Amino acid sequence: MTELIHSIEKWQALRHTFHPHDSVGFVPTMGNLHQGHASLLSLAKVQNNISVLSIFVNPTQFNDPQDLQKYPRTLEDDLKMATALGIDYVICPHADELYPDDYHYQVHETTISHLLEGVSRPGHFTGMLTVVLKLLLLVKATRAYFGEKDYQQLQLVKGMVKAFFIETEIIACPTIRETTALAMSSRNRRLNEAERTLADCFAKGMLQCQSTDSLKDFLQQHNIPFDYVEIWQNRLLAAVQIGNIRLIDNVEIS
Template sequence: MKTWTTVREWQARRTELKGSIGLVPTMGALHAGHGALVERCRRENDIVVVSIFVNPTQFNNPSDLERYPRTVEQDLKLLASLGTDDVLMPAAGELYPDGYRLRIEGGSAVEGMEGAHRPGHFQGVMTIVLKLLNLVRADRAYFGEKDYQQLQVIREMVRDFFVPTEVIPCETVRAASGLALSSRNTLLSDAGREGAASVYRSLTTAATAEEARRMLDAEGFAVDYVEERWGRRFAAAVLEGVRLIDNVPVGEEK
């Protein structure tokens, strides 16, 4: 496994690669959900590239960026064990050499939910993902369905900008409790992780989005939203100061 920290070195490496290439973009603090993405990428491609980059432009809250877990040494060990070929982990100055002067505005998929509660978030996501897709020129890129609105935003961007990379959605990986695996879960206490599973339970057992919201309110969550869109039910709620998101299918996608 090779690790690349500068754009110039990576671009030189990219000219050497032959065969199909898969990309798994991450912000590090890797867990079994990321592992599942890498394993699928390994099965479906000749070359597996994983990026680790905590993207500052998608954080609308500076303290959230500061708190985001960083476990690079553990991440690299996991990626090596999964047969990753190349890890792209540049500094912010490499990917934003002129700062954040150029950025992508969103289409219809950014409206509501995360787009409404995290101003500028999806602009940062789209900008960095497009940069990574251009750098890696992968045949396929793998994204988890836990961030389903993000997945839709990226699909929209790839389609509208004629990016040849195929976007591959991957099912959410969950703990036995139903809690969607997330790097942010490490910021919860043991009791918090137990309680956080209520997000999944409310989404899957409530008859309506309104009922799911009432269930979360009753359990002490600070609820940002519970909504239905694209044939799925979404929730975002805060517990122990940690913002949790999840979604489950509820019908045919519209």
């Protein structure tokens, strides 16, 4: 039976009751779960004795207040997915409990966070790293699962865990795509029909193109505005703006 926990104090008391030899698998999310999240949760369930999901729409990683306001809150549906997958605990903390310091203490990374997404979204990675550090310290997971779709985020979390000697193994999980090849994202649900057609086109371009020039040409031909198209760590990464929705994707270069 999946147990929903809102109180951090209650979670900490419960965490102390776990057997030292129990492995704990953890998936941190902002909710509005889809099959990409389900793949992470399924792996956490299979590889560990105890599985934990967190749902927290983190205000500190949104540099656009409207984006935060529009982010879908679907707790009831998210709990149904967690229950169906047999997840043991779902933590939904309140912001004032997770930030008792009113965000005075922050995690700043000085190199990777200033590339790619960091250029267009100042402060985003500071907010992300700060909340992930808090959650990792609370859950004390054996393994934590992150999707490769947010590749820059994944590398930053790996680096933070190594830098601060956190005893949690970060498991990278492959991007899950829809039948149209579009990388699964909570933002996809906000696309209208015409925007969805462009988003699917963007995904096909990502898979077809193996260079920045070819992808830029592809996007320009299909009138898809892009923020960046770059190669980094043997990956082709891109961010596009479709209507009011920002989509990112990356593929490994063969």
